[in-house]
Amino acid sequence: MRSIIELKNVSKIYQLGKVEVKALNNVSFSIGSSDLISIMGPSGSGKSTLLDIIGLLTKPTLGQVFVDHVPTTEMDNDQMAEIRRKKIGFIFQTFNLIPRLTALENVMLPMWFAGVPDEEKKKRATHLLEIVGLGPRINHRPTEMSGGERQRVAIARALANNPEVILADEPTGNLDSKAGEQVIDILLKLHKNEKRAVVIVTHDPSLARKAKKRIKIKDGKIVKRG
Amino acid sequence: MIELVKVAFRNLMQQKVRSLLTLLGIIIGIAAIVALVSVGDGLQYAVNQQFEMLGMDKIMISPGSPKSPGFSGLAFGGRALNDRDIKIIEKVGGIETVAPMIVKSATIKMGKETIYTYVAGIPTEKKFMQMIEDMQGYKIKEGRNFMESDKYVAVIGYGVHNDLFEKKVRVREKIKINNRTFRVIGIMEKIGNPIDDYTITVPLEASKEILNTTDYSYIIVDVKDTEDVSKVADKIKQELKKDHNAEDFKLQTSEQLKDTAASILSIIQAIFVGIAAISLVVGGIGIMNTMLMAVMERTREIGVMKAIGATEKRIMSIFLTESAFVGMIGGVLGIALGSLVSFGVSHAASMYTSVAIKTIISPYLVVGALLFSMVVGIISGAYPALRAARMDPVEALRWE
Numbered sequence: 001m002r003s004i005i006e007l008k009n010v011s012k013i014y015q016l017g018k019v020e021v022k023a024l025n026n027v028s029f030s031i032g033s034s035d036l037i038s039i040m041g042p043s044g045s046g047k048s049t050l051l052d053i054i055g056l057l058t059k060p061t062l063g064q065v066f067v068d069h070v071p072t073t074e075m076d077n078d079q080m081a082e083i084r085r086k087k088i089g090f091i092f093q094t095f096n097l098i099p100r101l102t103a104l105e106n107v108m109l110p111m112w113f114a115g116v117p118d119e120e121k122k123k124r125a126t127h128l129l130e131i132v133g134l135g136p137r138i139n140h141r142p143t144e145m146s147g148g149e150r151q152r153v154a155i156a157r158a159l160a161n162n163p164e165v166i167l168a169d170e171p172t173g174n175l176d177s178k179a180g181e182q183v184i185d186i187l188l189k190l191h192k193n194e195k196r197a198v199v200i201v202t203h204d205p206s207l208a209r210k211a212k213k214r215i216k217i218k219d220g221k222i223v224k225r226g
Numbered sequence: 227m228i229e230l231v232k233v234a235f236r237n238l239m240q241q242k243v244r245s246l247l248t249l250l251g252i253i254i255g256i257a258a259i260v261a262l263v264s265v266g267d268g269l270q271y272a273v274n275q276q277f278e279m280l281g282m283d284k285i286m287i288s289p290g291s292p293k294s295p296g297f298s299g300l301a302f303g304g305r306a307l308n309d310r311d312i313k314i315i316e317k318v319g320g321i322e323t324v325a326p327m328i329v330k331s332a333t334i335k336m337g338k339e340t341i342y343t344y345v346a347g348i349p350t351e352k353k354f355m356q357m358i359e360d361m362q363g364y365k366i367k368e369g370r371n372f373m374e375s376d377k378y379v380a381v382i383g384y385g386v387h388n389d390l391f392e393k394k395v396r397v398r399e400k401i402k403i404n405n406r407t408f409r410v411i412g413i414m415e416k417i418g419n420p421i422d423d424y425t426i427t428v429p430l431e432a433s434k435e436i437l438n439t440t441d442y443s444y445i446i447v448d449v450k451d452t453e454d455v456s457k458v459a460d461k462i463k464q465e466l467k468k469d470h471n472a473e474d475f476k477l478q479t480s481e482q483l484k485d486t487a488a489s490i491l492s493i494i495q496a497i498f499v500g501i502a503a504i505s506l507v508v509g510g511i512g513i514m515n516t517m518l519m520a521v522m523e524r525t526r527e528i529g530v531m532k533a534i535g536a537t538e539k540r541i542m543s544i545f546l547t548e549s550a551f552v553g554m555i556g557g558v559l560g561i562a563l564g565s566l567v568s569f570g571v572s573h574a575a576s577m578y579t580s581v582a583i584k585t586i587i588s589p590y591l592v593v594g595a596l597l598f599s600m601v602v603g604i605i606s607g608a609y610p611a612l613r614a615a616r617m618d619p620v621e622a623l624r625w626e
């Protein structure tokens with residue numbers, strides 16, 4: 001299996017006044033194509049920080065991150081933005097849609113950043129919204145939608161530029177169980193049918209168990225791999 | 227690009243009241259510029275037309291120091307100008323005619339009413355009449371103009387006819403100027419400025435008699451060839467200086483007069499544009515403030531956009547477009563308001579002061595104001611946009 005993103009001895013240290021907070025402590029970890037990975041751990045253990053580093057939103061304080069075996073240490077902000085745009089799709093606990101844009105426009109946004117032509121943008125965004133079951137609601141604003149629907153728009157947005165890796169940080173954390181199941185269903189299908197790598201941070205053990213690779217993290221350290 | 231504008235528009239519509247308040251400063255600034263520049267252009271145009279009428283082949287001489295401001299036949303000091311000076315001037319070559327004029331205030335009596343106003347004495351020979359008519363744009367509305375043989379007759383300004391006395395003064399009526407009876411032979415059309423409209427014009431010789439003077443207020447020289455004007459002017463200056471033993475007169479060609487008028491106008495305009503610029507700076511600071519607020523409020527959104535792959539340049543352009551948009555809308559509204567004010571001014575001017583100012587709103591002014599307001603928007607938005615672009619995505623995403 002080809003490794004897409006690889007972390008080697010990564011630490012992320014936050015300086016809070018005189019106190020050092022080791023959000024991640026010497027973590028090594030790799031994501032291969034078509035991996036399904038679950039990350040669990042108590043609150044404040046460093047799960048989101050790990051996703052930030054995998055998603056190239058920030059650089060580690062120590063250690064190295066490779067994308068397609070290329071080190072990212074020397075990359076500038078624009079190069080990191082380009083990798084995020086092309087290879088990574090983010091899904092957040094709080095959906096994070098742009099409230100002034102319709103569902104369709106929200107899904108078109110990453111394609112706009114990628115310079116996809118107008119026609120194609122619209123076609124592809126419509127198609128993605130149909131896949132997540134929101135075909136009839138493409139022109140609705142986020143405020144006119146339920147939490148589950150919003151998260152499905154967010155999934156469609158994450159898929160906009162056809163990423164190899166999807167990073168979901170507690171995607172069902174703000175949803176009731178039924179809406180949550182729907183969202184998980186879609187994510188698992190994406191992994192199974194389209195062979196995309198999916199990384200899910202979750203507190204739900206039954207969901208975690210569905211992943212082939214399971215990671216437990218505590219105090220910034222990986223304490224268990226499975 | 228279309229997307230940028232669309233997104234910017236949505237963002238602004240989201241905060242209508244705030245956007246409108248932000249716009250206020252820039253609207254006022256642009257409106258002020260448009261109104262002032264257009265009224266100024268109108269004035270400039272009016273002045274130019276006045277000089278077109280005057281002709282560019284005239285030299286005007288009046289008593290007084292050459293350093294005294296303005297051009298006035300009523301200036302004090304220095305030796306007066308009289309027939310001796312006329313003789314000297316006439317000897318200079320290249321001159322068509324030399325016309326002296328007297329302007330002085332006098333008491334006017336009609337029936338039991340006594341009123342002070344200006345009396346002007348002008349030469350009534352045909353060649354002078356023609357020149358003065360051309361220059362001042364005098365037009366007789368009623369009655370007739372002077373003839374060479376006229377003595378105690380008067381042509382009255384429209385104001386004198388219309389409302390100087392309780393009763394209207396009509397052609398063939400008698401008025402007393404400094405106790406000498408004059409017959410009104412003509413009424414002039416309204417000229418537009420109060421001094422001209424309230425002046426009574428009489429033949430030069432009669433004016434000398436009733437005003438008890440042989441000193442002239444102005445001497446107007448008509449040069450044969452327009453190209454020679456400055457040469458002739460220099461020569462006259464030289465001759466008069468030699469005779470007076472001093473430069474105690476003021477000599478100006480129409481060209482110089484025009485330049486003076488134009489420079490006074492442009493100074494006034496510059497001052498007003500300066501005031502407008504200050505309000506634009508205030509408007510710009512308003513935009514900056516609003517944009518900083520918008521950037522802060524949308525911190526999380528900025529984080530999201532970065533997470534899904536927006537470059538710093540892209541974030542920057544989103545916010546810059548928004549502030550340019552604010553500037554442009556302010557510009558459009560400002561131009562509209564400014565045009566309204568400018569039309570109002572010209573309307574009021576023609577209604578209350580009888581000075582006809584045709585305001586001119588040139589396409590250059592419109593395009594310039596629009597571009598300028600956009601530039602103000604962009605400059606004011608630059609720092610907020612930079613802040614947005616430089617945000618750390620992780621921190622932005624966790625912003626509450």
Ligand SMILES: Nc1ncnc2c1ncn2[C@@H]1O[C@H](COP(=O)(O)OP(=O)(O)OP(=O)(O)O)[C@@H](O)[C@H]1O
Pocket residue numbers: 014015016021022023041042043044045046047048049050621
């Ligand atoms: N910007 C920051 N400055 C200082 N400390 C930070 C910062 N971001 C995170 N931390 C700290 O790093 C640690 C890991 O945080 P992180 O958000 O990754 O935890 P988490 O596992 O995602 O928790 P949760 O389940 O509550 O989301 C925490 O102790 C947190 O306080």
Ligand SMILES: [Mg+2]
Pocket residue numbers: 047048049169
């Ligand atoms: Mg977290």
